[in-house]
Amino acid sequence: xxxxxxxxxxxxxxxxxxxxxxxxxxxxxxxxxxxxxxxxxxxxxxxxxxxxxxxxxxxxxxxxxxxxxxxxxxxxxxxxxxxxxxxxxxxxxxxxxxxxxxxxxxxxxxxxxxxxxxxxxxxxxxxxxxxxxxxxxxxxxxxxxxxxxxxxxxxxxxxxxxxxxxxxxxxxxxxxxxxxxx
Numbered sequence: 001x002x003x004x005x006x007x008x009x010x011x012x013x014x015x016x017x018x019x020x021x022x023x024x025x026x027x028x029x030x031x032x033x034x035x036x037x038x039x040x041x042x043x044x045x046x047x048x049x050x051x052x053x054x055x056x057x058x059x060x061x062x063x064x065x066x067x068x069x070x071x072x073x074x075x076x077x078x079x080x081x082x083x084x085x086x087x088x089x090x091x092x093x094x095x096x097x098x099x100x101x102x103x104x105x106x107x108x109x110x111x112x113x114x115x116x117x118x119x120x121x122x123x124x125x126x127x128x129x130x131x132x133x134x135x136x137x138x139x140x141x142x143x144x145x146x147x148x149x150x151x152x153x154x155x156x157x158x159x160x161x162x163x164x165x166x167x168x169x170x171x172x173x174x175x176x177x178x179x180x181x182x
Contacts, residue, residue: 001098001120003164004039008032013055013166016124018117023096026069027115027124028166031058037066045096049073050126051112052080053139056166070095074104076111077141088113105154107147108135116161123173124164129154131171132179151180 004017009031016027022042028050029036036059044067049057052073064071064082073080075087086093088102090113101116105128112135114125127135128150137144159174 001117001122003120003122005164005170006032006036006039008035009055009058011055011167014164014168015059016164018098020097023098025095025098026063027164028056028126029059029063030055033059033062033066036063044069046070046072046098048100048115048124049080050114050124050128050166051109052077053109053127056126072102072115074102074111074113103153105150107137107143107150109139110141110143110146112150116157121158121161122164123157123161125166127166129163129171129173129176129180130165130167131169131176133168134180135166 002019006015008015013030015029015036017039018025019042024040024042024044025046027048046069047063071082071085072088090102090104092101103114105112105114108127112126114123116123137147161173163171163173
């Protein structure tokens with residue numbers, strides 16, 4: 001799987017374009033539709049949303065209008081309406097050649113989930129864990145108790161996983177566990 005990282009919007013959110021066998025998944029199309037579109041090389045078969053903050057969904061309507069893909073989102077707050085919406089649960093999903101697990105990690109926001117591509121040892125975790133940091137809890141739907149539970153939950157995952165956060169550089173789960181515990 002080829003992974004492109006595109007920084008978009010005034011908050012420089014990471015939008016990810018995953019390519020495999022001429023099929024494309026887009027994760028968190030936060031803004032700047034034209035910039036995202038220019039990086040797409042293949043058929044867009046799905047969009048994955050880690051959480052519904054403006055800097056992660058700003059170009060979603062344009063992506064849907066142009067590509068009409070499946071939309072994978074944990075729609076806990078019923079904020080998204082789309083006829084190809086898959087309200088994801090903690091289970092494995094497969095679309096074309098992509099296979100991923102959905103893992104709930106509320107705290108930064110109650111709908112936050114990560115997408116774990118086990119075959120590629122890659123986890124896209126939105127604004128849960130960053131390089132040397134964790135997501136804010138002072139925004140609507142943020143909750144410190146839920147964030148603590150999510151931190152305990154991610155500690156059970158393998159240290160070798162590469163984390164692709166919603167902002168900043170990719171990192172390694174083992175390194176971030178040390179920082180969090182530390």
